[in-house]
Amino acid sequence: MSEIILEMDNIIKKFENVEVIKNISLAINKGEFLTLLGPSGCGKTTTLRIIAGFENPTSGSVLLEGLHVENKQPNERNVNTVFQNYALFPHMNVFENISYGLKIRKVNKIEIKKRVMEMLNLVQLEGYEKRKIEGLSGGQKQRVAIGRALINDPKILLLDEPLGALDLKLRKQMQIELKKLQKKLQITFVYVTHDQEEALNMSDRIAVMNEGIIEQIGSPEDIYERPKTKFVAGFIGESNLIKTTIKKIDEEKIFVEFGGYEMNVNYKNYDNTKNKESYILVRPENIKYTSVKPRYGLKSIIKEHSYIGSIIKTTVELESGQEIMVCDYDKKKDLLGIGSEVWVHFEPEDVVIVEEG
Template sequence: MPEDVPAIELDGVVKEYLSHGETVQAVKGVSLTIGEGEFFSLLGPSGCGKTTTMRMIAGFEEPTKGLVKLLGQDVTDVPPNKRDINMVFQSYALFPHMNVWENVAFGLRRKKVAEAEIKQRVGDILEIVDLTGREKRRPREMSGGQQQRVALARALVNRPRALLLDEPLGALDLKLRQQMQTELKRIQREVGITFVYVTHDQSEALTMSDRIAVMNDGLVEQLAAPREIYERPASKFVAGFIGTSNLLSGTVDAADGDLLVVRLGEQDRILVPGTAAVGDTVDLTVRPEKITISTEQPEAGLSMVKGTVGELTYLGTYNSYAVALADGTEITVFQQNAIDSSTTAERGDAVWLSWRPQHSYTLS
């Protein structure tokens, strides 16, 4: 198989529904390619179209417009049972009347694989998901984490071209969820199958994915690697959705090389990479952990704004400050708890906030 054929390709995919006599667009034109062996996430809030997009890849929904391609072949009209893609459902959807072994063997039996081979493959996959010895259990006799792994094994045993996972960890508690994240990553490396992971949990997507498509309102807002999504959000929406962001808005005062000088208040001076005309209003963002808080004026060459400390929250590994600027904008600052856990500023203190120009970005 040539390297450059993508595992999954969506080409201008649109999905319209009829709801109370009105046409509603759940997906408004999504084009993307997912490479072989990639761990790809569709991330977004509920109602953003990520689940509909995934269901179109699986074949449960037919696109109103556009094409779905699997390894270069158009599968837009192929039903799910004839598509070489399997899915792990949000609620696992295990067959309650079958034991673990029968659940996992279901797909292979439908494909009429020889019994001896089924035995071999089911045994192998149960070992990978660490469920050997539990073959005779019924789903209801198992914990959420175990059911989750049965669902995973039931899909993976068929060696599909791609595996779709619909918020598979949503029902698990935090500890187990973190454990399963590592586990999923390990399994994906082990079997080398393309994973398409749908989630609304940004930390989950950031931890596991090779690339993330952030979706909002039926469209892909940004498609990039986790680091870039976090460090360089392409839009206000992405900046706000991924992690904590401070959104600032100011007037361009001057252009200093490839840096813009943006003014908010009297003593504020923000340097940000970008291009805009003097007098334009620009939106920009900076992450809370990039900001330094101090009572003395910072050195020149940094972005700096003046404010008053409002709420101060102790969060164990770090402190969180809510600093109010002169115009009322509130900025969140995270300060690592280092060796000395005392805080730099107290509630009511007038402080300077500063950060390096390359840590802030203008937003479209």
């Protein structure tokens, strides 16, 4: 059983009587990489700042290793934060930036040098200790910021969109390096991002946030394959959501009707809550189209083909007027022309039922 290092219990945060965090409860395990994922304004950075102590909750409690810290200052909590803008001291060199926290704690000079050199090796900046900050690349600055945060041996490292200022290639490289570093050190990382691919690649668990609440928390596979709400389904990856009517529920299957067709599908996390609209979710990679009518199929017309590197994306329009996406990895297949009448189909096991949320 995992050991819980931090708990947030019924956290509410208001700014000028506007609730930006709405009764969040969250348990974070020791040594895990947990990501707070969501669009701008969903409350993820505010949640991180409450953990760090930069914001106090309006109500609710924050426990670090079982002790209440919701009213403690940032320097009274054994957590450190890495910011998107690095927040490095421009008048100090790399060594001085990384060693700053140890100097504040009055660690002796021999120990400081030893630990800084170890940290430079860890973040792959050996030989850079005398370099000025303005002479570093974005990726190097990010490594200095991480080294400065880690040198104090925090219980939790908080990272607020730390790769957002980097170009795509460097960002992907740093994703790999950060994950390796976290696994090597076994420190708890709480990571904030709006980038779904980043979250899926790096996280042990993801908490998907929307308008101040956590809509779903789970492993990357759970979030992608078994989203519980329409918002999560639409935010994570490319999604085809088709409104459906639930006709019948038995012990193992749900019978649904959509587009004039009925299909029985597995539960896959469906929460039978009354009076909520439901949708079927089918990922584009699980949809096929054919000119021959299948057993289950929705009549449609091809609207567009797009070549996207390793795949071809085809947009089709259903009779209802809704457009859905089909992904095909067979680039050698003869494509039917724009305007062709086709039937899109998918297997019942590839269907997930989600609610409005």
